Amino acid sequence: MSSGKVIHLKNVVKRYGGRTVNDINDKVLGECGIEGLIGPNGAGKTTLINLISNKISLTEGQISFFKDGTEIDISKSSIDKLSRLGLVRSNQIIQDFDSLTIMDSMLLSLAASKQERFYKLFGDKKARKMAEEEIAWYLDFFHFNNPNGHADSAGEKKLLDIIRCMMLKPKYALMDEPTAGLSEDQTQRAIELMKKRTTEEGMRILIVEHDLDLIWNVCEKIHFMSEGKILLQGSPEEIKCNEMVHNKYIGE
Amino acid sequence: MSSYWIQAISFVAIFIALAGSLYLQSSIGGITNFGIVGFFGVAMYLYTIFVVTLAMPPLLALLAVVGIVFVVALVLGRVILDLGPQSILVATLAFATIIRHLATVLEGVTGAAKGIGTVKMPWDFEKTSDEKILFMVVLIVLAAIVLLYAAKIKKTPYGRLMLSIKDNEVLSESLGKATLNHKVIYFAFTSAIIGLFGALTAPIYTYIFPHFILADVTFVVWIALLLGGRMSVWGAVVGIAVTKFLFDYGIESVLSAFQVRMGPAFGAMWPNIKLALFGAMLIAIFMFRPNGIVSRKREGSLQ
Numbered sequence A: 001m002s003s004g005k006v007i008h009l010k011n012v013v014k015r016y017g018g019r020t021v022n023d024i025n026d027k028v029l030g031e032c033g034i035e036g037l038i039g040p041n042g043a044g045k046t047t048l049i050n051l052i053s054n055k056i057s058l059t060e061g062q063i064s065f066f067k068d069g070t071e072i073d074i075s076k077s078s079i080d081k082l083s084r085l086g087l088v089r090s091n092q093i094i095q096d097f098d099s100l101t102i103m104d105s106m107l108l109s110l111a112a113s114k115q116e117r118f119y120k121l122f123g124d125k126k127a128r129k130m131a132e133e134e135i136a137w138y139l140d141f142f143h144f145n146n147p148n149g150h151a152d153s154a155g156e157k158k159l160l161d162i163i164r165c166m167m168l169k170p171k172y173a174l175m176d177e178p179t180a181g182l183s184e185d186q187t188q189r190a191i192e193l194m195k196k197r198t199t200e201e202g203m204r205i206l207i208v209e210h211d212l213d214l215i216w217n218v219c220e221k222i223h224f225m226s227e228g229k230i231l232l233q234g235s236p237e238e239i240k241c242n243e244m245v246h247n248k249y250i251g252e
Numbered sequence B: 001m002s003s004y005w006i007q008a009i010s011f012v013a014i015f016i017a018l019a020g021s022l023y024l025q026s027s028i029g030g031i032t033n034f035g036i037v038g039f040f041g042v043a044m045y046l047y048t049i050f051v052v053t054l055a056m057p058p059l060l061a062l063l064a065v066v067g068i069v070f071v072v073a074l075v076l077g078r079v080i081l082d083l084g085p086q087s088i089l090v091a092t093l094a095f096a097t098i099i100r101h102l103a104t105v106l107e108g109v110t111g112a113a114k115g116i117g118t119v120k121m122p123w124d125f126e127k128t129s130d131e132k133i134l135f136m137v138v139l140i141v142l143a144a145i146v147l148l149y150a151a152k153i154k155k156t157p158y159g160r161l162m163l164s165i166k167d168n169e170v171l172s173e174s175l176g177k178a179t180l181n182h183k184v185i186y187f188a189f190t191s192a193i194i195g196l197f198g199a200l201t202a203p204i205y206t207y208i209f210p211h212f213i214l215a216d217v218t219f220v221v222w223i224a225l226l227l228g229g230r231m232s233v234w235g236a237v238v239g240i241a242v243t244k245f246l247f248d249y250g251i252e253s254v255l256s257a258f259q260v261r262m263g264p265a266f267g268a269m270w271p272n273i274k275l276a277l278f279g280a281m282l283i284a285i286f287m288f289r290p291n292g293i294v295s296r297k298r299e300g301s302l303q
Helices: A045-052 A079-085 A102-110 A124-141 A154-167 A184-201 A212-218 A236-241 A243-250 B003-028 B036-053 B058-080 B085-105 B128-153 B157-167 B169-174 B179-205 B216-228 B233-262 B264-288
Strands: A007-016 A019-029 A034-038 A060-067 A070-073 A087-090 A172-176 A204-208 A221-226 A229-234
Touching: A007 A045, A019 A045, A019 A229, A034 A045, A034 A184, A034 A212, A045 A087, A045 A172, A045 A204, A060 A079, A079 A087, A079 B169, A087 A154, A102 A124, A102 A154, A102 B157, A124 A154, A154 A172, A154 A184, A184 A204, A184 A212, A204 A212, A212 A236, A221 A236, A221 A243, A229 A236, A229 A243, A236 A243, B003 B036, B003 B128, B003 B157, B003 B179, B003 B216, B003 B233, B036 B058, B036 B085, B036 B179, B036 B216, B058 B085, B058 B179, B128 B157, B128 B179, B128 B233, B157 B169, B157 B179, B169 B179, B216 B233, B216 B264, B233 B264
Parallel strands: A034 A204, A034 A221, A087 A172, A172 A204
Antiparallel strands: A007 A019, A007 A060, A060 A070, A221 A229
16 A cells, blocks of 8 residues: 555535535545545535545545645646646546547547647657557557547547656546446456556545446445535455445445 | 739638638637638738838737737637637627727727828838739738648647647647646637638738728638538638639629620629629539538537
């Protein structure tokens, strides 16, 4: 088990009108390589992911991100700034770029900001050459029917979403139901990739999943959410055997 | 070559460049600009004021105008590009309306309905026709550069970025792309291209009136893009070739020849015949090739 934290949630509250969707007093995330976030439907898991990634704004509180020993308040950081800081997310609902092929999508992820200028018409060969090796690795690791074509199936789109995140080499990745829609083989590959990144590069990942077998087998630490609160944090064994978790979730 | 055809080809080159710019904004950047004539008009008037009223050298005036249009679009873009597509459409349309209104009411500067001129060609040859032919060649070359840029941009890192913003801005943002900044700069750059061609229209008209910057300039360019097919820049070229060249000049010439044979009664009818033919062709294209004449197999694809 790794040490140190990546995210610190301080009195995080999200309300819609009079309804409190998230109310988290003082919790840390990202102490271990792969962590899981579980809880019944409507527990506020996706809302929490949206709050950390700033897709939606906080009603109250603060979210801190730790990078190289420095605490950064990311409560008001834009999505693109967060991504550049090293905090990325994959999406629960399938997201893709209709105009881009699988290859173009990967090139987009790997493109450096200085390459993306309106007056740079002749830099593509160089950009492709620089990305060639990394893209080839991903295409070898995962199978796409036609990498030069569009991602047609839901599985390919989901996989591409994960790959785009991984290509950014983030410090912390939020994965909202990353294996939903993937085949057994693709799921195993995706998990293998996540484990590789956490062990070899020190990346931290938070997975939101309803597939509990995957959660018990892959995660080093699990956060249990219900009614907008993180009620319990612990190892898979501790969470699995907890009576409250059984009453509120597993026993559903 | 007759003066008529020199002017016709010059206008076709200008409109092809405008359609190319609209393709860049709409099909690559996802920006619904309904104020093309605003940028076109402000540049045309500024160039005229600079060279006629202020007696600036044409090249310097042209550079100044393009720079001003860039800054104007930068400011406007910063205000409106964070809004939804419909709001951008309305805001750009409003911008064009304001420019036309200013051209109409600022009599001391623009001459209002009396117009402002005379804008000469940027060079002075013995024969006026040579001046116009060279200007036409310059316009064709510049329009070709715009088209080549538009054709090439899709396969560059910047093109992929703009396509990603058009398709899914939040997803693009989540990959670390500062989407609003990129959109604003792209809008300013492409509007400056529209401004360049607006300024270069002034020497062709020689005398500038507010009715040159009516909304129909915008509509012609949009219709051309939709007609030709907005998924490819060549669709814009085909669209302009059909709307401006075939209908405004080609069919007009043929019908004029008929008028000579068939008398003035036919002459009174032919503008309506032309419109009817245009309408019939639009219906046929939208029925049989809804993605435009130059359409692709995969709807929504730019590959």
